[in-house]
Amino acid sequence: MSTGALPLTRPRDADETTVGQPVRCQQFVKSYDRAAGKALDQVDLSVDPGTVTVLLGPSGCGKTTLLRCIAGLETPTAGRLSIGDQDVTGIAAEDRGVAMVFQNYALYPNKTVQANIEFPLRMARVPKAERRERASRIATLLKIDGLLERRPAQLSGGQRQRVGIGRALVRRPSVLLMDEPFSNLDAELRVAMRAELLALQRQLGMTVVFVTHDQVEAMSLADQLVVMRAGRIEQAGTPEEIYGDPATEFVASFVGDMNILPVSLPFTGIEQPGAHSFGIRPENLRLGPGTEPDLRWTGTVLMSELHGRDRMVHIDLAGHRTRMRLPAQAPPTGDIPVHVSRQDIHYFTSDGRRCR
Incomplete structure (x- = not known):
């Protein structure tokens, strides 16, 4: 069952704000079988707290696999993962303090916007009054507070995506993971949603790891841009560094x-x-x-x-x-x-x- 955000077992206090945590992947390897080769091959990645790191690359390069390993939805064959100062390599997904927004909105069609946003808090047994207050605050932040009684079928694509993001943010995650969240939107709305996401991230201080194959989207969002190819990181740096000083022919031709x-x-x-x-x-x-x-x-x-x-x-x-x-x-x-x-x-x- 996909909820659009990982469950929360230990909710924070109602007045606690989001504090982004650093993420570090060390020597990540992910193998499914010998014939398929390695989906991830000795990947080292460091994400600074309160920043946006964008994983960019063609289909099949390993960016979504890496994101899912950070989330705990996939288990790396080898390697170590830390979030903050804690080694979470063997910790279950629900205990990592992360939330994930998927490419498809994965909203419950029979639930209202209010109920969709509240759902992870309800599963964590957060009291009803606190659930309502936190969902209302997030809805106002995302400018969907006038839609709380509607159901997903009554919303536009952009509004549904905001609900998906709201359901992740209501948990106040230390790390927000996003897997091509705007790919189902039209071009104009994608630009608007990118700007809104970046403003929201700066306001809340979240650590965001964002997957895309769109180089314009990557360049516009990233504090750190990570270009991947065939399960490896080809180059990581600021967008300016990647564009102005590409380390390989692949990076040079893929970005720009x-x-x-x-x-x-x-x-x-x-x-x-x-x-x-x-x-x-x-x-x-x-x-x-x-x-x-x-x-x-x-x-x-x-x-x-x-x-x-x-x-x-x-x-x-x-x-x-x-x-x-x-x-x-x-x-x-x-x-x-x-x-x-x-x-x-x-x-x-x-x-x-x-x-x-």
């Missing part, structure tokens, strides 16, 4: 759609020892002949995508499809001169690591 090109491309001037490939962000590839220090060549326009104030122009560069971001004026056509400043080039070794 960097163009990755071979150093054998027909132009002169590559003098980076050990470089096998180089990367250019679409916004750093510029139209025009450039000047002598720049790397310069000619490309052929393949197509153009209008993105509002700017457009993404796809060009053929010596047989390699390459993207460049330009202002949303009349798109270029045919053969065009392009250039990039040397300081905007990222170099990578043959095994995909950044050249240092």
